[in-house]
Amino acid sequence: MSLLGHPRVHYRLTGSTNARARELAGAGAPHGTLVTADEQSEGRGRQGRTWSAAAGRALLCSVVIRDPPALLPLAAGVAVAEVVGEVVGAQGAGAGARLKWPNDVLVAGRKVAGILVEGRPQEGWAVVGIGLNVALRQEDFPPELRSSASGLGLDMSAVEPTLSALLERLERWVAADAGSLVDAVRALDALLGQPVRWAGGHGVGAGIDAGGRLLVETESGTVALDAGEVHLLAGA
Numbered sequence: 321m322s323l324l325g326h327p328r329v330h331y332r333l334t335g336s337t338n339a340r341a342r343e344l345a346g347a348g349a350p351h352g353t354l355v356t357a358d359e360q361s362e363g364r365g366r367q368g369r370t371w372s373a374a375a376g377r378a379l380l381c382s383v384v385i386r387d388p389p390a391l392l393p394l395a396a397g398v399a400v401a402e403v404v405g406e407v408v409g410a411q412g413a414g415a416g417a418r419l420k421w422p423n424d425v426l427v428a429g430r431k432v433a434g435i436l437v438e439g440r441p442q443e444g445w446a447v448v449g450i451g452l453n454v455a456l457r458q459e460d461f462p463p464e465l466r467s468s469a470s471g472l473g474l475d476m477s478a479v480e481p482t483l484s485a486l487l488e489r490l491e492r493w494v495a496a497d498a499g500s501l502v503d504a505v506r507a508l509d510a511l512l513g514q515p516v517r518w519a520g521g522h523g524v525g526a527g528i529d530a531g532g533r534l535l536v537e538t539e540s541g542t543v544a545l546d547a548g549e550v551h552l553l554a555g556a
Contacts, residue, residue, distance in 0.1 A: 322487040324352040324383055331355075333375075335362035338438055338449035341382035345445045351386035356483070374460040376476050379452040379483055385439075385494060388446035391501055391532045392494065393437045396448045397423035398504045399489035400433045403482065404452070407472050418510035421525075421534045421550060425452075426510050429552075430470035450486065454479050502532055515553040518545060522553070 327350075334340055334357045341355040359375035373380065385392060397419045404425050405417035418426045423435035432453050439446025455478060456471035474482070493501060506512075511525030516536060523538035533544040 322352075322484070322491045324487040324491045325354040325483075326352055328354040328356065331357040333357065333359045333361060336360055336449075337380055337382040338436060338447055341384055341447040341449070342438060345384045345447055346440070346443070349384050351384060353384040354381060354487070355383075356381045373451065373453065373456060376479070377453075377455040377457075377460060377471070379450065379454050379479050379486070381483060381486075382447050382449040383487070383490065385446045385448060387444055388439060388441075389494060389498070391498055392446055392448065393423045393435060394505050394532050395493035395496065395501055396435045396437065396450065396490060397421075397425065398501065398508065399486060399493045400435060400450060400452060401425045401508050402489050403486050404432055404472065406485070407474065407482075411473065417508070419505060419508035420510040420552070421505070421528065422532075422547075427470060427472075430468055432470055432472060448490070452482065452486070454482050498532070499530070502528055502530060505532065511550065511552065516550050517553055518548055518550045520548075 329340065337355040337357050337360065341353065344353055357380045360380055389395065401417045401419045404427060408416055408427055420426050424431050425433040434451050436449040437446055453471040455474050455476045458466055461469050506528050509528060511534065512527055514525050516523060516525050521538055523536040523543065526535040526537045526542060529535055529544055533546045534550060536543045536545060
């Protein structure tokens with residue numbers, strides 16, 4: 321059994337599991353404290369976007385991590401991608417899970433999970449927020465997301481077992497050495513060889529360096545990105 325997930329606070333409805341987990345971490349909550357919810361009214365993704373999901377159909381959780389490793393966002397991404405990959409493999413769907421740097425998980429090019437890591441390094445803690453579309457149907461997504469997002473095709477009863485599997489994988493990868501983690505990210509890299517753009521330019525994904533940064537080949541040379549959002553260009 322994973323050490324992560326204890327103690328646990330669960331809400332039928334909350335503003336944001338990350339907000340609740342940050343409050344608990346700031347008040348001294350121990351490593352592994354878990355906040356879950358059936359539904360969020362103020363769920364957030366990266367870049368301040370809203371993360372919405374039909375009640376009870378998504379895994380919505382945030383975990384307090386004490387003394388977080390430098391590559392925590394990538395550790396979370398690999399953990400989620402592995403769990404998703406097992407589900408997809410069991411369904412015989414063919415296309416496995418891929419990790420879109422730094423921490424979106426894709427299946428057949430569509431986003432099934434997102435991760436938001438927030439924290440206070442000076443206080444020695446971080447919160448890993450995960451939204452995973454376990455049982456969402458295409459009609460559950462807003463019209464503007466139906467072509468880019470998807471669910472795992474499972475029943476609502478699968479949310480809790482998926483959470484248990486995810487916590488075990490997250491614990492493993494949080495404790496892993498940086499070299500093993502980077503190798504795992506490279507094996508899941510959705511951007512390798514793909515045309516991408518970001519706020520500072522565009523190019524072709526060229527892998528992940530030893531520090532977990534995304535490498536992009538541009539007309540002027542190789543660029544290493546250590547933060548920010550990267551988009552796959554249309555048609556990729």
